[in-house]
Amino acid sequence: MFLYLVPLLRPDIVRKAPFFRLFARYKSSGSSKRWLRRQKNDIYSREAKHENLKSRAAFKLLQIDQQFKLFHSPGGVPLNVVDLGAAPGAWNQVALDKCPRQSKILGVDILPYQPPRGVSSMQANILSKRTHENIRNFFQKKDNKSMMEEFEDVEITTVGGKKLTVTEGTIQGANSASIDTYSRPQDKSPGSNQPVDSEQEKHLEEAKNWPVDVVLSDMMANTSGLAVRDHEMSMDLCDAALIVAIDLLKKNGKLVIKFFTGVQDKYLEQRLKVVFHKVQRFKPSACRRESKECYFVCLGKKSYYVDKLIVFRKA
Ligand SMILES: C[S@@+](CC[C@H](N)C(=O)[O-])C[C@H]1O[C@@H](n2cnc3c(N)ncnc32)[C@H](O)[C@@H]1O
Incomplete structure (x- = not known):
């Protein structure tokens, strides 16, 4: 009973108590206040809430x-889209809304x-070959x-208190020798040494080996505060996304x-230009002005097969 009265009778004592100092520090933290104010005033945050995004x-x-016009599909042909760094799912919602049915x-x-x-979703690290x-x-x-059952086999481990999906064959980035361990998909297919009989067969083979229409990557690791x-x-995450595009797009x-x-x-841009006809820097107005984030929009993959060694040696 007495304890309840302490805050009322002696606020000076309570203010010195460790838990209060902790709370006061959190409460008065300038950056958290600024963040909350920014979220509240931010038109896009408000609109997202309003639109159930x-x-x-x-x-x-x-x-x-x-x-x-990323999701434009002549004749409404269904698209195959992979969304990398998809959580909590806002880009999924947009893709679902914009893509043709099926x-x-x-x-x-x-x-x-x-x-x-x-x-569909997959919990996995894009820096893993698996x-x-x-x-x-x-x-x-x-x-x-049956694919979903396979995903469940992926080894899960805990790193620094966080549950991570860990598989072998980590991609290290542009300068890594490991990138050339990615084999050309065609080489694996049975009978790939035989000459292709007809144009139609060739198209079917290409459609099978490069099945994706759009690759989206909004991936971002936890920021450290150190710009470099x-x-x-x-850049490492971008290279991993570029490898997905080379292999599957x-x-x-x-x-x-x-x-x-x-x-x-600029080196990433050079690599992208080896693979795509058009590469454009674009900062949507929905990005915070002070943020260092930006997007490359890459249109028109030049060919089905692209030699990764040429792309990654280029820059
Ligand atoms: C800015 S958020 C993406 C927001 C998402 N586009 C949306 O619309 O909701 C960046 C995401 O990238 C993910 N990410 C970071 N590193 C990753 C990695 N190595 N593999 C897969 N995802 C990763 C993060 O977990 C985070 O969810």
């Missing part, structure tokens, strides 16, 4: 799509999340139920890739 990130993709959309994230109905194989299997297999480090981590396919600006982004 998972986050304000949805508006970035909507603005990119408005400008570049499109196949797969969200991939290192964190677990609940995709919207009609979208993740790339699983994405390929997802789009090549007709029966995605954040930039480098972003159809001829004329599209890639949207988020990056943190910095000294190395």
Whole structure:
């Protein structure tokens, strides 16, 4: 009973108590206050809530799509879309809304999340080679139920208190020798040494090996606050997304890739230009002005097969 009276009778004592100092520090933290105020005043955050969108990130993709018609499909043919760094799922929502019916959309994230109905998801690290194989299997297999069972086999481990999906064969980034361990998909297929009889057979083979129409990547690692480090981590994630695009994207396919600006982004741009006819920097107005994030919108993959060694040696 007495304890309840202490705050009323002696507020000076309570203010000195450790828990109060902790609370006061949190309460008065300038950055958290600023963040809350910014969220409250931010028109996109308010609108996202109003529109039942998972986050304000949805508006970035909507603005990119408005400008570049990412999901345009002549004749309403269903599209295959892979969304990398998909949690909490706002880009999934936009893709689902913009793609023709029956499109196949797969969200991939290192964190677990609940995709919207009609979208499949995979919890996996894009820096793992196995993740790339699983994405390929997802789009090549007709029966995605058995695919889901396979995903459950992926080894889960705990790193620094966080549950991570860990598989062997980590991609290290552009300068890594490990990138050439990615084999040309055609080489694996049975009978690939035999000459292709007809144009039609060739098309069927290409459609099977490069099944994806659009690769989206909004991936971002936890920011460290150190611009150089954040930039480098972003470049590694971009290279992993570029590898997905090289391996799986159809001829004329599209890639949207988020990056943190910095000294190395011009080399990323050069790599992208080897693979795509058109590469454009685009900062949607939904991005915060002070943020270093930006997007490369890449249109028209030049060919089905692209030699990764040429791309990654280029820059
Ligand atoms: C800005 S959020 C994406 C927001 C999402 N586009 C949306 O619309 O809701 C970036 C995401 O990238 C994911 N990410 C970071 N590193 C990753 C990795 N190595 N593999 C897969 N996802 C990763 C994070 O877990 C995070 O959910």
